Amino acid sequence: MDNSRETVVEIKNLYKSFGDHHVLNGVNLNLYKSENLVVMGKSGTGKSVLIKCLVGLITPDKGDVSILGKKLNHLTTKDWDALRSEVGFLFQGGALYDSMSVRENLEFPLRHHREKFGVIKDTTPRVMAALESVGLANTIDLMPKELSGGMQKRVALARTLILEPKIILYDEPTTGLDPITSREIVELIGKVQHTYGTSSIIITHDIDCAKVISDRVVLLLDGINYTEGSFNDLYNAKDPRIAAFFKK
Amino acid sequence: MAYHFQTKTKLSSIFIEFGDLSYFATRFFKELFSFPFEKKEFLKQCYQVGNRSLQLVAITGFIIGLVLTLQARPVLEEFGAVSMMPNMVGISIIRELGPVITALVCAGRIASGIGAEIGAMRVTEQIDAMEVSGTNPFKYLVVTRVLSTTLMMPMLVAFGDALALIGSAIIENFNGDASFMLYFNEIFSILEFSDFIPAIIKSLFFGFAIGLVGCYKGFYCEKGTVGVGLAANSAVVFASLLLFFIDFVAVFMFNIFYTN
Ligand SMILES: Nc1ncnc2c1ncn2[C@@H]1O[C@H](COP(=O)(O)OP(=O)(O)OP(=O)(O)O)[C@@H](O)[C@H]1O
Ligand SMILES: [Mg+2]
Numbered sequence: 001m002d003n004s005r006e007t008v009v010e011i012k013n014l015y016k017s018f019g020d021h022h023v024l025n026g027v028n029l030n031l032y033k034s035e036n037l038v039v040m041g042k043s044g045t046g047k048s049v050l051i052k053c054l055v056g057l058i059t060p061d062k063g064d065v066s067i068l069g070k071k072l073n074h075l076t077t078k079d080w081d082a083l084r085s086e087v088g089f090l091f092q093g094g095a096l097y098d099s100m101s102v103r104e105n106l107e108f109p110l111r112h113h114r115e116k117f118g119v120i121k122d123t124t125p126r127v128m129a130a131l132e133s134v135g136l137a138n139t140i141d142l143m144p145k146e147l148s149g150g151m152q153k154r155v156a157l158a159r160t161l162i163l164e165p166k167i168i169l170y171d172e173p174t175t176g177l178d179p180i181t182s183r184e185i186v187e188l189i190g191k192v193q194h195t196y197g198t199s200s201i202i203i204t205h206d207i208d209c210a211k212v213i214s215d216r217v218v219l220l221l222d223g224i225n226y227t228e229g230s231f232n233d234l235y236n237a238k239d240p241r242i243a244a245f246f247k248k
Numbered sequence: 249m250a251y252h253f254q255t256k257t258k259l260s261s262i263f264i265e266f267g268d269l270s271y272f273a274t275r276f277f278k279e280l281f282s283f284p285f286e287k288k289e290f291l292k293q294c295y296q297v298g299n300r301s302l303q304l305v306a307i308t309g310f311i312i313g314l315v316l317t318l319q320a321r322p323v324l325e326e327f328g329a330v331s332m333m334p335n336m337v338g339i340s341i342i343r344e345l346g347p348v349i350t351a352l353v354c355a356g357r358i359a360s361g362i363g364a365e366i367g368a369m370r371v372t373e374q375i376d377a378m379e380v381s382g383t384n385p386f387k388y389l390v391v392t393r394v395l396s397t398t399l400m401m402p403m404l405v406a407f408g409d410a411l412a413l414i415g416s417a418i419i420e421n422f423n424g425d426a427s428f429m430l431y432f433n434e435i436f437s438i439l440e441f442s443d444f445i446p447a448i449i450k451s452l453f454f455g456f457a458i459g460l461v462g463c464y465k466g467f468y469c470e471k472g473t474v475g476v477g478l479a480a481n482s483a484v485v486f487a488s489l490l491l492f493f494i495d496f497v498a499v500f501m502f503n504i505f506y507t508n
Contacts (some may be wrong), residue, residue, distance in 0.1 A: 055380050084382040095377040097369075109381035163381070 001220035005032040008167055008199045009054065014063035016049055024060070025223035031199050036189070038210045038231075039203045040245055041220030047203045048092070051169045051218070053199075055089055056080060059167070068166065081112065088165035088198075092172045093158035095101050096144040103127055103140050106159050129157040133195075134188060161192060168192070172204040176208050186212050207246060211235075216218065219245065265486070272464045279387050293396035301357045301404060309408035312345055313337070321423065330424070333474050334434035337416045342443050346409035348495055351454035353490025354397075354404060355487040359462035362393055363483030366466025367476040375467075390467065394459035397502050401455025402448050421455055446502040453494050461487040 009031035016024040023046035031037050041047050053059040054065060056072065061096035065072045068086060070079065096105050106127045110224065131137045134154040142153055153173065160168060188211050193199060204210055210217060211231050218228040219242060227234065227242060235246050317337060324330045366389055369375050378385040413435060420426045426434075465483040469475045 052376075057376050057379060081382050084380060087380075089377070090382045091373045091377055093372055095373040096374075097374050097377070099365075108378075108383065112382040159381075 007031070008033050008068055009201070010066040011050075011054075011062075012064040014050070014053060014065065015061045016046070016053065016058065017061060023210075023223055024053075026055075026063070026225070027220070027225050029218060029225055031201055033199055034193065034197050034213045036193055036200050036202060036213050038217045039201060039220060040210065040212035040217060043205075046218045046223055047220055048171055051089070051171060051201060051203065054169060055084070055087055069217065085109075085163045086166045088160035088163060088168040090153075090157055090160050090168065090170045090173055092175065094144075094149075094152040096152055096156055096159070098144045100144075101140075102131070102136075102142055102144065102147075102155055105144070105155065106130055106162050109159060109163050126162060130162040131155070133161060134158045150177050150184070153177070153185060157185075157188060157192075161196075164196065166198060168198050168200045170204075172202060172203050172205065174204060174206045179208075182206060182209060189213055259318045268468075269460065269464055272467075273460055275386065276391060276460065279384070279391050280395070282387075286388050289388060290392040290396055293392050294400055296455065297358055297396050297400045298404065300361060301354050302407070304353050304357055305350050305404050306411050306415040308349055309346065309411035310415040312349055313341065313412030313417075314344070314419055316412070316455075317416040317419040321419075333420065334426075334431060335438050336415070337434040339443060341409055341412045341416070342439060342447055344495075344499075346412060347405050347451050347454060348491065349448050350405045350408040351401065351451070351458065351491050352488060354401065354454075355458050355491060356484055357464075358397060359458045359483040359487040360480040362397075362459065362462030363469075364476055364480035366390075366393075366463055367469030367479035368466075368468065370469045371471055371473070371476055386467075390463040393463055394456060397459030397462075398452055398455040401458070402451040405451040407449065414450050442506065446498065450495065451497045453498065454491055457490045458487050459495055461490060 007030050009029070011027055011029040014024050014027040015022075020093055029037075029050075039047055039050070049058055053060045054067065054072075067083060069084060075083065090167060096102075097108065100108065103124075107123050110126065127140065128137055131140060134157055136151060136154055136158065137145060139151065139155065144155070147155060157173075170189065173185050177185065189200065189202065191215060193200060202209075202213060214231045216228060217231050218232050219226045219234065221241065227237075227239070229237075234242055237243060237246075317333070320333065320336060321330070324333060324336070366375075369389070375385045375389070378388060413432070417426075417428050417431045420431050421428060433453045465479040465486065469479040
């Protein structure tokens, strides 16, 4: 990867333990502008912990994280607010607010980002545009429980997109979905990156997904970034520990 | 020996729990006075709190009024003191039974409801999603709920009291000579302002405790569906215990206050 590209996320020597359980043991990782970075790794290696450190849901024990040139360890509440409108997070289960309709779900993030958008009088066009981009404009007045799992994930993606973030973090976007729906989601992620020029970190176990979507793949093992390269590099690697992930 | 050890750890865990809860309460007051206030969610919660428990409070209040009067009548007759009935009923309901029983019913209904709701939101990462989207979940979920239970509880208590008095009046009307009008007149001529004030203050604290414990248990809910059930369940238990404790302290304080 050529290093002349603008770095949007810089993770340096990140450590995190829960009691005696050392999850992250010095992770170093860069995300470049307009890039799709796929993070793979065994269940429980701390992939979710890693991206939760990037949005302040988990505070790391040691190490530095910079996002869009801002260091996370001394941010004021206001800076956090500003940063959060630039970093989208797609939760593994979608995490739609189930007491609110789809429309209210999408309006929710808009209420708190006046600095970015100014005062929005009518949110409907924005909500519709976001729903159309995931192909679910007809669900606007439904409740989350009336949607299927795949639809919920797409609505959740729409909710992430509505703030027009520069960076999106996807936590296993295709896990638990049938092959067709997962392909739809993968295409959607590709489309989002194309139209908005977003940079993404995508956590996945899904080889097909990684193959289609990745510009670069990082393998997390034993709490460190074990190796990185293009999908084909890793796919054809001789190292047995890497090959184990790409069982053919 | 093992049993002794168990009780000891249980006891210390209760103290730890109280410590955590008071930290949670401190955070509530801190966030309460910071901008912005989630007005819409607050009003929605007020409606929910009232709506959730109105029927239950009405029925329990009414029955308590009936039963109390029925039970007391033979005893008072024995001492030739039936004329004291409005006195006894009025004071015991307004001062003690109304607030405590309404609060207990609400602990079962509201604290568990809040515990389960927020717990489910924690488990399905909805609280994290809020945080990531720039909304302070503590302010949006906890502050609004605790404030609404605190403010709605005195109203629910007043409602429960009213129905208890009506229940009592019905029995007296059946049994003897007192018309509704006469009975209520007597009750209200006996009651003083100083009977209502402690009850209202107590109810505010009860409401605060119910909302706070429900939110606390939900907010720190353990992962998994078991966690949600546990959060709802322990919210009721902990809230009920706290209610009795508050009641004891309140009665103690008011006695000191009013006898001097
Ligand atoms: N809040 C927490 N408290 C204690 N331990 C935690 C917490 N969050 C994560 N862990 C531990 O950290 C480890 C890594 O968790 P994480 O969720 O990041 O795994 P993962 O790589 O995302 O796995 P998966 O692919 O299954 O999602 C797990 O072993 C888990 O037990
Ligand atoms: Mg995970």
